[in-house]
Amino acid sequence: MARWEPGTADRLRTAALELFEEKGFSATTVPDIVGRAGLTQRTFFRHFSDKREVFFGDDEIPRIATRMIEGAPPEVEPLSLITAGLRALAGSRFEPRRNQMRVARRIIEAEPALRERDLLKQADLRDAIRAGLEGRGVDPLDARVFAGLGVELIQIALERWLQDPEGGSLVSHLDAVQDSIRAAFGSAATRSG
Amino acid sequence: MARWEPGTADRLRTAALELFEEKGFSATTVPDIVGRAGLTQRTFFRHFSDKREVFFGDDEIPRIATRMIEGAPPEVEPLSLITAGLRALAGSRFEPRRNQMRVARRIIEAEPALRERDLLKQADLRDAIRAGLEGRGVDPLDARVFAGLGVELIQIALERWLQDPEGGSLVSHLDAVQDSIRAAFGSAATRSG
DNA sequence: GTCTATATCGCGATAGAC
DNA sequence: GTCTATCGCGATATAGAC
Structure with missing residues (x-):
């Protein structure tokens, strides 16, 4: 499945959890997350149906x-x-x-x-x-x-x-x-x- | 507290439940609901913290x-x-x-x-x-x-x-x-x- | 009451893998 | 070529701020 970047979902999850720890869950936006992971918002929502699913x-x-x-x-x-x-x-x-x-x-x-x-x-x-x-x-x-x-x-x-x-x-x-x-x-x- | 319209929350709830039955929950928007109830979006969110709370x-x-x-x-x-x-x-x-x-x-x-x-x-x-x-x-x-x-x-x-x-x-x-x-x-x- | 940030989703295009 | 993950843009609704 991971034909492209083997760890896209993992990278997103890692970036998200870091940010949740730093700024809290609700203060962290999806643009924040994808910014850190070097991906786009659209990609985030293809891997996770919403922000909470990261967890x-x-x-x-x-x-x-x-x-x-x-x-x-x-x-x-x-x-x-x-x-x-x-x-x-x-x-x-x-x-x-x-x-x-x-x-x-x-x-x-x-x-x-x-x-x-x-x-x-x-x-x-x-x-x-x-x-x-x-x-x-x-x-x-x-x-x-x-x-x-x-x-x-x-x-x-x-x-x-x-x-x-x-x-x-x-x-x-x-x-x-x-x-x-x-x-x-x-x-x-x-x-x- | 209910100085103006004693039944505001009820009217909103009634309108919402009707629409949920007619169009489904996710297809019903808050503007739809307040339109039917003759109120504003702001009023809706003062009575219900989010759309699901209507239920x-x-x-x-x-x-x-x-x-x-x-x-x-x-x-x-x-x-x-x-x-x-x-x-x-x-x-x-x-x-x-x-x-x-x-x-x-x-x-x-x-x-x-x-x-x-x-x-x-x-x-x-x-x-x-x-x-x-x-x-x-x-x-x-x-x-x-x-x-x-x-x-x-x-x-x-x-x-x-x-x-x-x-x-x-x-x-x-x-x-x-x-x-x-x-x-x-x-x-x-x-x-x- | 008005305004705005943010989440969510649709569509068309692209580009690497097989 | 054919997939499919990704991208870029855009639309809409929610929810909270002012």
Whole structure:
């Protein structure tokens, strides 16, 4: 694909992230970015549908999730599938990037426009999981619930991991959150509360 | 404050929703909207911070949630608080508006920009619940988990209620989703999957 | 209320890669 | 030649400043 300049998108992303750090997200204009990258505005918008997209990857996480779910043996239960998948993602994609993620998270939290986009990415992951589980024959409601809870699980664990002053591992936070979930909704507590 | 036209925001919202139905959200411009409402663009942006906000209420749901949580007797458990609160919201805010919500939902689902905003509103509710529970002394992780699961619960129930061809009540869907959650994560199933 | 910066997208032309 | 990434120009809408 990169027949022309192998790293056009990367150059744009690098320039953009530098500028976001220097001047903040909203104070950085697309002309600023393309100026630094030595490209034109039109090129920027061919690589990124909007300025916020610079922040987020190529939606590889939902694709990885889909592949994991499709590739697992049919007898694996949904909960195991999800917890195992999240652990694999934690080890391969998140744990090695802790510092980058901390920086990115700080900028995202400060900017409602970026929070929105981040939430949309979470929703995409949720839907990938849901569709994958349905494809394995899981009941649609249960698939939706597993997906929703799975994404909340990883999300809460990520939040706490990135803030953890003790430097605990993401996996240990996943364990803690999962325990909390089980305690919260797992009992036979009354429904009509 | 509404010294001149008591219903300015309403007139703008009505005109906007009509146009969204007629031409679609992105094909409708703010000049279109203010033209139909007989107002100026400046007035539009004084009432709505952006075009998408027309779709969403005044953030009254998180405020209601905060009030409910703060007003409950201290001995009420978080899960009861949440399920009771959701039932109250269901009866007072959602059930009476089923048809409007169906129409809105269809437009929102079709437009990524609106899905983003919708997800942000959900996040606001989540944070209101989380803060309310923390204010009652609930452990921060547990508060975050209750809030996250509570919002997933109402959200999934809403999705299914709005699509339900049988016309089941929102409360019955809340029950079903809660059962599914309990079954999904409630068992002592292995964590390391 | 008016004015303006900025994001976004369409179109036609170009130019290196195969 | 045929692709396709890039460019240059231009149009329009949003959103915020004055």
